[in-house]
């Protein structure tokens with residue numbers, strides 16, 4: 144199938160028109176002051192296709208805290224570095240539970256259900272802390288190579304306040320350690336994890352990073368195979384089944400694309416073979432996913448008439 148590219152901008156304009164004025168019931172994340180400060184009416188979207196064309200509206204050039212969207216990058220880096228041994232320490236099944244749930248660890252002997260719930264992302268962070276002597280620098284290098292944009296960096300204020308409020312993540316990391324599924328110091332792993340979550344990127348920059356998942360692992364506009372086809376298949380499968388925690392079914396049902404959300408209000412989705420798209424609207428629904436973001440992506444696949452299904 145081929146979507147007429149001239150339609151994308153029209154469709155995005157329609158989404159902006161339909162949704163920018165609507166009332167949302169969700170709340171902006173408030174567990175750290177830096178996130179609570181972000182105006183609730185920010186709204187932007189950017190679609191980047193495999194032809195290298197861009198379509199956007201609203202606050203699409205403004206950087207925001209990518210939070211859990213970063214878990215896709217850390218997973219990709221860990222898969223690149225240690226391959227299949229990763230799956231001995233983290234599962235690939237949807238959790239059906241909140242992103243920061245501790246309860247499933249007890250039944251699974253400290254093996255998190257998947258890499259996108261916090262427990263799984265902490266194990267992935269532990270892998271990276273073991274692998275690299277300077278994991279924070281290595282993570283940025285990975286992102287810079289992936290995007291060709293070396294301005295992407297951490298927000299130290301967000302990382303610090305996340306740390307000062309991170310009781311549940313500390314509990315989780317210690318709990319993983321008690322099962323032997325955390326090899327490094329809890330402090331070191333959390334320092335890395337809070338930093339990866341603090342990365343700021345815009346709706347324009349995120350699809351430039353995610354287009355590799357629409358392009359079978361090859362960087363766009365180059366012949367560099369950045370990830371293997373199998374790695375990309377697996378990451379897309381995990382985004383589809385686990386990217387929205389206990390709302391992964393709903394996202395798949397309404398939108399029909401692999402994607403990943405963050406509590407900063409961002410969502411990125413991928414249409415393999417076609418495009419990557421990011422949307423940002425800070426108010427979150429009760430499951431911790433951007434309310435207007437989900438609605439926007441539902442309109443995108445409905446108006447284009449195409450999803451992966």
Ligand SMILES: NC(=O)CC[C@H](N)C(=O)O
Pocket residue numbers: 209210211212242243261305312340404405406407431
């Ligand atoms: N869902 C998210 O975006 C959660 C990320 C957040 N930094 C946390 O660890 O709680």
